[in-house]
Amino acid sequence: MESLFEQQGYQIIQDRLDKLSPDQPAKWGKMDVAQMLHHCQKAFEIPLGISTIKPPGGLMKLAFKVFKKTLYNDKPWGKGMRTAPEFLVKDAKVYETEKSRLLELAAQFHEKGKDHNWPIHPAFGKLTSEQWGKMQYKHLDHHLRQFGV
Template sequence: MKSLFSEDAYDEILNRLNQVDKNSTAEWGKMNVSQMLAHCQFPLQVALQELRLERPNLFKRTLFSMFKSSLYNDKPWKPGLPTSKEFIVTSEKEFSKEKEILEHKIKAFHSEKHKTEWPPHPMFGEFTSEQWGKMQYKHLDHHLKQFGV
């Protein structure tokens, strides 16, 4: 799996993001393109410690640990996977604003590429720097594919 910390993957994601426009339509799922751009900001905000999520109970943490590696392994996610309730976007969003914010978050995350210690993810626990980079790439790749880029 590529990592958002690598220059090639970072450039690729930004280039693909620039191919999305306000008329892009989803090949699957319920979000429109503006909602997808807002949704993609959340995992980056968690990594950057700009968004605090409530830590789930022990049962849910145990359940989440069973599929933790799917967040950063090489196996693509299937279209239409359920979304964490904290990351669901149903309100209308302004395309250019959300795209600009997402681009800023991607750049901010990439700038952390030399960081060696990361706080634990509130739902999944510890990740290495490599896993954080792969996880962010995989999420963005999934949603850019959702909109045909």
Template sequence: MKSLFSPQAHSEIMSRLEQLDQNKQASWGKMKVGQMAWHCQGPFHIMLEKNDYGMKPSWFAKVFFKKSLYNDKPWRKNLPTAKFLKPIEDKDFNTEKSKLEALINEAYSHRDKAEWKSHPAFGYFTADQWGQMQYKHLDHHFSQFGV
């Protein structure tokens, strides 16, 4: 699995982000492109300890979902979205794209960090797993919008 912490994957993600524009239509799902850019910020907020969204530890999440966050198996289309990451209103694409770009670069700047705080619901991730999870989430949604 690619990791956002590798220079090649970071460069790829930034290039794909640049290919998005406010007119892109989703191939699946209900989100508009601005909502997707807003949604993708959430996992970075958690990783960078900006917001834990009130999440609590979940043995169910750890046992049944944790490995799917960073393994090589692609996520299926139309997976349910956590309520706190589900946009309920339109979002300005250019604003949300700029915020997402800043968060991606901030996370990448910590690529050599050895120890990360545990995820509030899933528990401990290695640095590699954090990078893989972020890449996989962005790849899933960028593919949703054809980039």
């Protein structure tokens, strides 16, 4: 699995984002491309300390623990995965604004790098820098595949 901390993985994601267009149709899911770009920002806001999500409780805590290994392994995520309520995007978004903000957040994450002291994830717990980098790459890969790039 590529990592957003490695220049190659970071460049691959930037190149794929450049191939998106505002009217790009989704292969699955309910979000349009601008909503997807906004959704992807949320995953960067957590490690960058901009926002957080409510930690899971009870059975969801166990489910997150089981799911954790799939965050950074080499197997792509499937369609229709559930997301945290804080990551749901239902209102209309402006494509260029959302794309610009996502690129900005990805750059901040990449620049902090693998030697940064990353926070504990509110749902998945302690992640190594390697896991953070691969997870962010994999999340973006999942949604870029959703829109055919």
